[in-house]
Amino acid sequence: MNAFMVWSQHERRKIMHQWPDMHNAEISQRLGRRWQLLQDSEKIPFVREAERLRLKHMADYPDYNIADLVFTY
Numbered sequence: 823m824n825a826f827m828v829w830s831q832h833e834r835r836k837i838m839h840q841w842p843d844m845h846n847a848e849i850s851q852r853l854g855r856r857w858q859l860l861q862d863s864e865k866i867p868f869v870r871e872a873e874r875l876r877l878k879h880m881a882d883y884p885d886y887n888i889a890d891l892v893f894t895y
Contacts, residue, residue: 823875825868826857 830853837849857865879886 823872825865825872826853828871828875829857829860829865829868 833853833856834849837844837852
């Protein structure tokens with residue numbers, strides 16, 4: 823999960839609470855625009871959390887390789 827995904831999990835809930843009838847595509851567009859407007863310093867906690875999750879995944883699944891999941895036809 824990257825920093826945007828970590829951040830957007832929380833922000834998506836806020837938007838859905840404020841505008842429960844908003845279409846998911848519109849929510850995603852708003853999230854993208856809001857993420858781009860954040861200062862780098864505001865993104866740091868989410869970058870750190872994404873890195874923590876990446877390291878945890880590596881520890882939990884040391885033999886994981888995305889290439890093993892790719893099918894060739």
